[in-house]
Amino acid sequence: MSQHDKSNPLAALSSLFDGELAADESKFLLRRVSADRNLADTWSRWSLAAVAMRRQTSLPMAADFAQRVANAVAAEPPLKRSATAASRPLLRWAGGLAVAASTALLALLVMTPDQIGAGQGDLAQHPGSVAQVAPSDLRESDLRPQFAPADSVAASALSTVLQFGAERDGLSPELQDYMIRHNAMLREAGIGGFVPYVDVIAHPKAEAQTASLQQDAPQ
Amino acid sequence: MADNEVDQALVLRVQQGDKAAFDLLVRKYQYKIGGLISRYIADWSECQDVAQETFIRAYRALANFRGDSQFYTWLYKIAVNTAKNHLVAQKRRPPSEDIDAADAVQYQSGDRLRNTDTPEHELLRQEIEKTVTDTVDKLPDELRTAISLREVDGLSYEEIAEAMDCPIGTVRSRIFRAREAIDVQLRPLLDDKRERS
Numbered sequence: 001m002s003q004h005d006k007s008n009p010l011a012a013l014s015s016l017f018d019g020e021l022a023a024d025e026s027k028f029l030l031r032r033v034s035a036d037r038n039l040a041d042t043w044s045r046w047s048l049a050a051v052a053m054r055r056q057t058s059l060p061m062a063a064d065f066a067q068r069v070a071n072a073v074a075a076e077p078p079l080k081r082s083a084t085a086a087s088r089p090l091l092r093w094a095g096g097l098a099v100a101a102s103t104a105l106l107a108l109l110v111m112t113p114d115q116i117g118a119g120q121g122d123l124a125q126h127p128g129s130v131a132q133v134a135p136s137d138l139r140e141s142d143l144r145p146q147f148a149p150a151d152s153v154a155a156s157a158l159s160t161v162l163q164f165g166a167e168r169d170g171l172s173p174e175l176q177d178y179m180i181r182h183n184a185m186l187r188e189a190g191i192g193g194f195v196p197y198v199d200v201i202a203h204p205k206a207e208a209q210t211a212s213l214q215q216d217a218p219q
Numbered sequence: 220m221a222d223n224e225v226d227q228a229l230v231l232r233v234q235q236g237d238k239a240a241f242d243l244l245v246r247k248y249q250y251k252i253g254g255l256i257s258r259y260i261a262d263w264s265e266c267q268d269v270a271q272e273t274f275i276r277a278y279r280a281l282a283n284f285r286g287d288s289q290f291y292t293w294l295y296k297i298a299v300n301t302a303k304n305h306l307v308a309q310k311r312r313p314p315s316e317d318i319d320a321a322d323a324v325q326y327q328s329g330d331r332l333r334n335t336d337t338p339e340h341e342l343l344r345q346e347i348e349k350t351v352t353d354t355v356d357k358l359p360d361e362l363r364t365a366i367s368l369r370e371v372d373g374l375s376y377e378e379i380a381e382a383m384d385c386p387i388g389t390v391r392s393r394i395f396r397a398r399e400a401i402d403v404q405l406r407p408l409l410d411d412k413r414e415r416s
Contacts, residue, residue: 014395019225020376034239044246049401051250052351053370059253060343062267066246069274078236079282
């Protein structure tokens with residue numbers, strides 16, 4: 001509300017009439033209108049003028065018409081919004097969620113892994129549809145935090161760090177390498193060399209590799 | 220905020236127990252509802268009673284109003300049903316054809332039904348319309364444009380500001396000043412009517 005509106009409630013009423021008054025100011029003004037007959041009558045006249053400007057069908061009403069309705073409404077019990085009406089938005093939301101979940105489930109059941117792979121193939125055939133990444137001079141190694149050389153750290157940590165089986169399905173040598181460095185850094189920081197979110201499994205071949213690395217490690 | 224959004228905000232307040240908000244809806248729509256009912260019922264006093272009954276029924280039903288349709292469309296249906304029920308209760312035949320909600324609000328002198336037995340009210344209606352249109356015509360250009368874009372074309376303040384190439388605060392002020400100018404001319408007319416009745 002502008003300064004002009006604050007000093008003149010009619011100016012604020014004009015904004016409210018057009019739905020251009022902020023919610024909290026509307027609340028305050030509505031309370032004031034209910035106690036100020038002059039403001040309420042002005043609202044009536046503005047409504048009549050609007051109808052006349054639009055040349056809409058109208059009927060001149062009794063001067064006390066609104067007051068008579070207000071008296072009748074005052075005698076009515078307070079409104080109790082029906083449970084259905086009140087919960088409708090929630091029901092709509094829940095219904096929409098159920099439909100979305102069903103569709104997703106159906107899609108998962110219908111699509112086989114081959115189809116999913118085929119989809120990726122299609123993507124590869126249309127490189128134009130893939131988001132373009134701006135070229136950069138940075139290398140992957142530039143983005144790594146600068147710590148002690150991985151080999152030496154790895155070697156010193158190997159006595160306490162459980163080894164990951166690089167040959168295990170799904171574990172790439174790169175991941176293996178990363179896990180070793182990660183555990184070593186954690187150990188240096190005094191946190192301990194254990195990664196809670198990764199299955200750590202001692203593998204016979206990995207144990208042999210560990211022994212070999214320990215021998216090669218600089219003392 | 221569009222006209223319907225203003226109504227929706229007021230309806231929500233009524234549903235939360237604010238009866239003053241309902242009073243503003245009554246004051247806003249009494250003339251249009253009266254005009255609609257007058258197309259079913261000729262007598263002015265009967266129109267007043269049926270209009271009152273319409274608003275009371277609307278208040279009672281407002282708890283279940285979900286906002287799926289515009290408030291005025293919903294109110295219009297209640298008014299038509301109340302007018303028809305009134306005619307049936309009086310053992311009079313309601314018109315066989317319904318008046319469309321969109322047509323109901325648009326004034327066409329030839330379409331007005333049996334209003335000939337209340338000439339003084341028809342005269343007053345015409346006088347009000349003439350006073351308002353004459354006053355608008357005499358307004359300075361910037362006030363006339365602002366109020367016309369708002370009331371006739373239904374533009375928001377932001378849209379009017381863009382159309383008139385001025386700040387929203389200026390639009391707000393121009394519309395208010397136009398309303399004040401119209402009100403100065405309209406008030407004595409309605410006060411005279413009050414004194415006569």
